[in-house]
Amino acid sequence: MRKAYILTVALFAVAFSLAFASDPDPLQDFCVALKDYSDSKSAVFVNGKFCKDPKLVKAEDFFFEGLNIAGNTDNKVGSNVTTVNVDMLAGLNTLGVSLARIDFAPYGENPPHTHPRGTEILVVAEGTLFVGFVTSNTENRLFTKTLNKGDLFVFPVGLIHFQLNVGKTKAIAISAFSSQNAGVITIAxxxxxxxxxxxxxxxxxxxxxxxxxxxxxxxxxxxxxx
Structure with a gap:
């Protein structure tokens, strides 16, 4: 009987630890992030942001334009990332997703980097990319693939990865993330x-x-x- 009790307590402990190990599920339809915190005294604070009064939410809170515009790749690495996360689109708050457009000059590179808070799924919209990621220190195993237009590749959360344009023309990729703000750490x-x-x-x-x-x-x- 005592062993069964201990086992039950242990299972509850594991369940609670797992419950608090990830972001909580939203308990309402949406929580549009307030950009002006002057009214925050009466607002709900969720996921690091204050929620806008649902009655004041508009379609514009879920709208972003400009991903059709190419980013400036005139820099040392020949790439540009246009990010659409919760800081750019308030309606993403608590929804656990974000997006980015990546532009590459010929032979441009998105250098080795990591997203500490989100898995990335990338699809090539134009051009040819050589991509890859490295596993953690247990093996440091490298996975690479050459992607053409319409191809897709996944970079697991937290792992170092890169993209290189191996074509003579520009390339474009669209990335989605499993976080409203996946973050980025460029290694170098x-x-x-x-x-x-x-x-x-x-x-x-x-x-x-x-x-x-x-x-x-x-x-x-x-x-x-x-």
Missing amino acids: NAVFGSNPPINPDVLTKAFQLDKNVVEELQKKFEVDNY
Whole structure:
């Protein structure tokens, strides 16, 4: 009897831990994020945002225009990401989804990066992309694929991944995320362009590089951080 009681308590503990390990499901149709917090005293606070009074919600709160406009790829990496997350579209709050358009110049790249809060599913709208992701440190296994127009690829949440335009013409991709704000950490920018800079001795040992090389990279990313 005692063993059964202990097992029951253990199962409840696991259930509660799982329940609090992910974002709560919305308990209403929507929670349009307030951009002006002046009326927040009487508003509900959900997922880091105050909810707009449902009676004041309009169709425009769920509308975004401009994804037909190409992003400026005239930069060091030859790519541009136009993000549509909860900060750009208030109606996304609590819905657990967001979107992005990625433009690539010929041979442009979306450098190795990670989304800490969301899985990404990418579809190629134009051009040819070489894409891939690396698993965690247990294996550091690399998965890659060359995608053409209409092809789709998934990048699991939190894993380092990249996209490279391998064509002579521009490329366009549309990405959807399993988060209203998946976040992004571009590896090179975060490591060599942090503010304040990481101690060069740390990076010298971590990357097995000469200290002069590390310091040069830090100067480069300090100036060219995009």
